[in-house]
Amino acid sequence: MANPIFREKLQAGTFFVVPGIQDMIAAVIANKVGFDIVYGTGYWLTASAWGLPDAGIATYTEMRNRMETLARTSNAAVIADGDTGYGGLLNVHHTVKGYEASGVTAIQLEDQEFPKKCGHTPYKRLIPxxxxxxxxxVAVDARSSEDFVIIARTDARESEGLDGALRRMEAYAKAGADVLFPEALHSEEEMRKACSVLDRPCMANMSNHGKTPVPPAAVLAEIGYAYAIYPSLTSLAAAAAMEKALLDLKQQGIGQPDGLFDFTEFCHLIGFPEVWEFEKKWALAK
Structure with missing residues (x-):
């Protein structure tokens, strides 16, 4: 069942931030911090699960399973990266139905050819x-609940320029998209123009070291965005921390560095108290 909080936030008009989640460790940490909406990132969920690039290699079935696991683990509403819908119109229909049944609250669909490429990498090709x-x-017609949000993304900035990307966004809005996602804009000036001319809520993709600047949230709010996703933030932070810890272990033999997350607390975050209560109950029942 789609969580109404996402549509409520869009209607309220107050800018908000949405962290990207690459695995269930990140999901439980986001639970602790207290985010009420998170982003199921295709790039990083694929990298963490299979060690593969975001190039349309992971299948619909595999990604639906990952999104369903995230929706179960997270306390927050989940915005799911649905890539191209994994094929043609019938595939889009089944993708929307499947993702909604999996418990996510929104799906993001893009206008690349299938298989797609990461929006901040080269050789992207668009469909008309x-x-x-x-x-x-098809996506709008396939959803069961009005609380389920359809996000339309265009990757046209690179091949058709900003004006071409905005024309696509306008067409997707008329088709019924709830949120517009002009991907990989090159400057704050382009971001301002997109938000000023489009009449649907716009989202920003704050991909660290990608093509788009990453200004503070207050600036994004002033520009006119409804919200921003940060798909790579937790992944790149975790990768940097892991690399440092492993280098310390290899080079200096340090296996207990400062700054580790508390193990007992993590046991609680991941659900061990319920396991211990079960064991206690049934051990005593014998």
Missing amino acids: AEDMVEKIR
Whole structure:
């Protein structure tokens, strides 16, 4: 069941931030911090599960399973990266139905050819705007709940320029998209123009070291975005911390460095108290 909090936040018009979640460790840490919306990132969930690039290699079934696991683990509403819908119109229909049944609250669909590429990497190829319009219409028709949000993304900035990307966004809005996602804009000036001319809520993709600047949240709010996702933040922070710990172990033999997360607390975050209560109950029942 889609969580109404996402649509409520969009209607309230107050800017908010959404962290990307690459695995269930990140999910339980986000639970602790207290985010009420998180982003199931295709790039980083694929990297963490299979060690593969975000290039359309992971299948719909595999990604649905990952999103379902995230929706179960997270206390927050989940925005799910649905790539291209994994094929044509029938695939989009089944992807929307499947993701909604998996417990996510929103799906993001993009106008690349299948298989897709990460939006901040080269060699992206787009489908005609008319074909993406049909995908959005199918997606809107496929959802069961009005609380389930359809996000339309375009990767046209690189090949068609900003004006071409905005024309696509306008067409996708008319097709029924609830949120517009002009990917990989190159400057704050472009970001301001997109937010000023588009009449649906716009989201920003704050991909660290990608093509788009990453200004503070207050600046994004002033520009006019409804919200921003930070898909790579936890992944790159975790990778840097792991590399440092492993180098310390290899080079200096340090296996107990300062700054580790408390193990007992993590046991509680991941659900061990319920296991211990079960063991206590049934051990005493014997």
